[in-house]
Amino acid sequence: MPILAEAFALVFQPYVLMVILASAAFGMFVGAIPGLTATMATALLVPVTFFMDPVPAIAAIVTATAMAIFAGDIPGSLLRMPGTPASAAYVEDSYRMTRSGRSEEALGACLVFSAIGGIFGTVVLVTAAPVLAEVALKFSSFEYFWLVVLGLSCAIFVSPGSVPRGMISLIIGLFAATIGIDNPAGQPRYTFGNVELLAGIQFIPAMIGLFAVSEVLRSVVSGADTPAVEAGGKKGIFTRQWANLKRYPLQTLRGSVAGTAIGALPGAGADIAAWISYAVSKKFSKEPKKFGTGHVEGLVEAGASNNGAVSGAWIPALVFGIPGDSITAIVIGVLYIKGLNPGPTIFINQPQLIYAVFIVFFLANIIMLPMGWIAIKAARTILSIPARVLMPIILMFCIVGSFAINNTPFGITLMLIFGVIGFLMEENDIPIAPAILGLVLGPMLEQNFVTSMIKADGSFLAFFERPIAAGLGLFTIAIWSIPLVIAVLRRRRPDAARAA
């Protein structure tokens, strides 16, 4: 108990609390700007943390990250520009809710269930960190391969429209991910001598192009003479969420558990967590047809999941010094600079600092609620601007956001190309989401597939020899085969009826 009291004393100082408040505002600002990510918010904070003590330094990063992940939902919901790939999983639902005048309910659901998922993840981080980290460490390339295939399969089956068109989208994303020199043989692929393409397709400009520029183009061809969205829905940030919580308690719990567990796997962060949770939500929903049309259920589960994953990613980072995602990779560097060498010994040598970090996690997720409320209220003014004025400004944000990733105009070129591709895809009812996930997970899929094939000496049976891999593999195969079996059975039933 003295350790816990010491941790509280470390956190509840005016200076630390002010740092938390300022980082919350900073994270909210960066996350809400299309093109800027939670990772970028963390990276921008690192030089500032050099001048701080360990606790405020970590508090700044934890708070800014949690805020930025939620704030990524704001442009996603209002402008169909997801701040992160994790927000992209449910952007269609949140954007359509906004279009039908339910923006505050949509953003409120993102906010409240993000906070719930984040707090759940923190509770797990506090209580079960060492146990979960041990399980995660047992994952080899076989398990990661199946996990990625599972995530990609979910993207196809959750996307609106026909499955073959979802697969076309996935092929586009996976092919785009093969571009560049980052492959097992280190040979440039499809770069056509372009030096910038050697680094591959950056997913932020591609995502801005596919989602936002395509939306701008669609608005432009439709005349852009209507308000960007319908007015209405002034209540609902918090008031509707109690009803949502009562209606979807299982979804909230499932999202929080899945998000935390997936986040704890090194390399598998909030992105995969949100997609898998959204797919699970649709699979077990009583109203699966409503998904993608402005239904809040997917937002509840995937929203809880991605913030659960943010906390979960800290489990391997703190316990073994293995980053769970790109943010914790930066954090590990900061921990080393501050003399907090992550690993099992940190719990023995400086337990008060670890408990202080845990307290900061709780504070960050609680402070998210009032800060998010202010951000949503401020962002709502965007909705009253007519589309013919708003769309050119959005296009400019897209340009600057794409430029800001690498500070080169090449990002803008990529954005434009993917914008036109996205526009043509949507004209043909090809969903965009699987392409994004293919682009994000393509390199991970390739690396784990080739590594596994080399380890297994070309034998596919090796993919089922380890128990966790076999479980994941069978689950993935079931996802693909069950719809086929159902379709065959349905076709047989009318035949049997006709024969009778």
Added chain:
Amino acid sequence: MKFNDLLLGLLVLVAGVAIYVSALGFTDIPGQAYGAGTMPRAIALFAVCLGLSMIGRAVVAGARMPRLELAPWVRAPRPVVSALVAIALVVFYIAAAPAIGFVPASLVVMAVLMLTLRTRPVTAIAVSIAACVVIQQAFGRLLLVPLPRSEFLGFLW
């Protein structure tokens, strides 16, 4: 411009074959049967199977839908011109911003697109100037993104 399943299937099939052929030139990891070509070949096989299945299903279903359906906006000149203007403005920004700087280039992009979308000229210019300064201050000054500078507008940075 909407393709039916038969046409889309054909496109996917052709793309699959093209990817497979292009991947034949990629090298393997020394001493291994896998390398740079493994993933493109796997994607190509996936595409070929998908293309064939889409063509097969479309043929069985009789492909009743027209092969190419033109959206209403394609037939009207104004939406097509507006879309082309939007694309051309991004190309203009890429080409002109390094030379003339972020502020004038972005001003042109926003103002011209607003005018194309029939915003009143006064509103278009006023909003473009305001948005331009806000974006420049937020990204260029606060977040230190090195937006292209204009010599005569150096005071903004």
